[in-house]
Amino acid sequence: MKESKKLNDLIDALTILPGIGKKTAQRMAYKLLASNKDQTLNLANKLIDSTSEIYTCPICGIYLDTDDYQMQLSTDKHLCIGDNRDISKVCITESPADVYIIEKSANYNGDYFALKGSLSPLDGRGPSEIGIDRLDNRLKTGQIKELILATSTTIEGEATAHYIQQMAIKYNIKVSRLAFGIPLNGELGYLDSDTISHAFNERKII
Numbered sequence: 001m002k003e004s005k006k007l008n009d010l011i012d013a014l015t016i017l018p019g020i021g022k023k024t025a026q027r028m029a030y031k032l033l034a035s036n037k038d039q040t041l042n043l044a045n046k047l048i049d050s051t052s053e054i055y056t057c058p059i060c061g062i063y064l065d066t067d068d069y070q071m072q073l074s075t076d077k078h079l080c081i082g083d084n085r086d087i088s089k090v091c092i093t094e095s096p097a098d099v100y101i102i103e104k105s106a107n108y109n110g111d112y113f114a115l116k117g118s119l120s121p122l123d124g125r126g127p128s129e130i131g132i133d134r135l136d137n138r139l140k141t142g143q144i145k146e147l148i149l150a151t152s153t154t155i156e157g158e159a160t161a162h163y164i165q166q167m168a169i170k171y172n173i174k175v176s177r178l179a180f181g182i183p184l185n186g187e188l189g190y191l192d193s194d195t196i197s198h199a200f201n202e203r204k205i206i
């Protein structure tokens with residue numbers, strides 16, 4: 001029986017999505033091919049647009065459209081957070097997605113820094129791969145007085161928090177860690193907003 005190589009390529013490409021194994025990717029690929037062609041093309045175009053027209057903020061690392069990114073490059077002021085924020089406090093997360101979760105859940109008025117994941121040397125994720133060198137540059141400015149570590153409670157998240165804590169000692173910066181009563185190995189995205197708000201307010205100086 002003949003097989004479509006292009007279809008197999010599409011299935012392989014879909015397996016990069018989180019939680020999508022080969023079987024689910026197959027179902028998705030068949031569904032996409034059976035759908036209205038305009039909808040499928042629209043999805044394909046959105047994927048292309050998002051890879052070529054979304055940038056990360058050079059200060060905090062959240063995702064920005066080209067215009068906002070260009071505007072941020074032209075000023076020292078951090079435009080993502082707007083006015084009236086306490087820029088001496090910086091909350092550090094493992095991803096841009098976690099920044100939005102905290103912003104929605106916790107009553108926080110400081111600034112942010114989103115890493116690109118957590119430290120995992122065996123997987124090739126060292127300090128510079130996850131953006132800790134950029135954080136170091138930011139700490140050097142002397143404007144930051146408190147770091148709030150909101151990395152996950154996984155082994156990698158704890159290792160990342162420890163690494164940043166050691167770095168902060170060098171600059172005499174106070175460091176606090178979100179107090180997670182529950183759950184161990186819980187990544188921020190799986191927690192409800194009350195838990196996050198509580199963990200934030202009860203953060204402990206480390």
Ligand SMILES: [Zn+2]
Nearest residue numbers: 057059060080
């Ligand atoms: Zn920013």
